[in-house]
Amino acid sequence: MWFQQEIHFPEVARGFHLITDDIARALPCLDDCHIGMLHLQLMHTSASLTLNENTDPDVRHDLDAFLRRLVPEDLPYFRHTLEGPDDMPAHVAASLLGTQLTLAVRDGRLALGTWQGIWLGEHRNQAGPRRLLATLNGCEAR
Template identity: 50%
Template structure:
């Protein structure tokens, strides 16, 4: 059986945001066993799985991404939408737009310290659309 829903996450400021709870609240009842695929329908934000315990991890990740892919690099050609636009596209390619996660006993089967993150790379990215496909 395959279920698919689309929902919108509220707008977040630039940063790495723990959204596991928000995702779970939007999902239908999960099957006893299966897989869920999450797709973010944007090219300037990403989804990631990472540590959910220490908030310093989120801050450090933002710093790492901003250092790896700086704004206003003189070699950027795509600059019409502001200094955060091209770097946000590059960061999105690095992190990725999908997550595929196991479902066991009706719950996401994540590690003890794992959480789902919205990586918002724009200063004002706005609400973000997610497509969730549940396969059982």
Template identity: 50%
Template sequence: MRQANRLLTVATPGRGLVEITAEAAAFVRASGIANGLLTAFCRHTSASLLIQENADPDVRHDLDAFFTRLSPDGQPGWRHDNEGADDMSAHIRTALTQTSIGIPLVDGRLVLGTWQGLFLWEHRDRPYRREVVLHLIGE
């Protein structure tokens, strides 16, 4: 078994989904590993990872609108607001999604569906630089 690691830095424009499929695929190609498992891990508590449709941007818009209704900013009674009104709502959105995703690798390619992409989901209003750890294990 071989392993490879990479720290991917993602600049986000603020709240929303940023596709990182191409970066993950480039890492896989450079590794020389043909079959195995890619794990992506987001190192933050106010951003998450998602596999979602990458063809129609309306999907990303509607997902964000749904989570805005589900966990609106600045709710009365929330105690954690150290970094602003979007602070606690961002943590809740991360808790409802995921910070780690596994994607199989077959014949040197990520086994994603036709319309699937890997996204970092920024839950804060302002831009951030986020870190995603990519770990590949296989042969």
């Protein structure tokens, strides 16, 4: 079976947002997949996807704080500044973390570890809605 769907996320604040349940709700076809792979591709260059801690929100805060210090807005050698001082740092953060994830599907669910969740990293101060392309390939439940 093959299935592809675009998932829309409303504008969110800068930082990391746990979106695992949003993705599962948007893809009821996961229930029919016995074994497969789900590929997620964020359709933007100033946001990211990553897999990390799903319980303690302090982890999301701390990673955002680390990235803001690693790639601050006031670096004098950035040339791409027409879209604001947060734009080029957002592109750097997105490149470091990536905009795609491929996850295993087992028995109708994402095969995640106990403490794993999917994060949307919003790296702009005022971005806008985000789009995620989800492509599922697998065998239907027996």
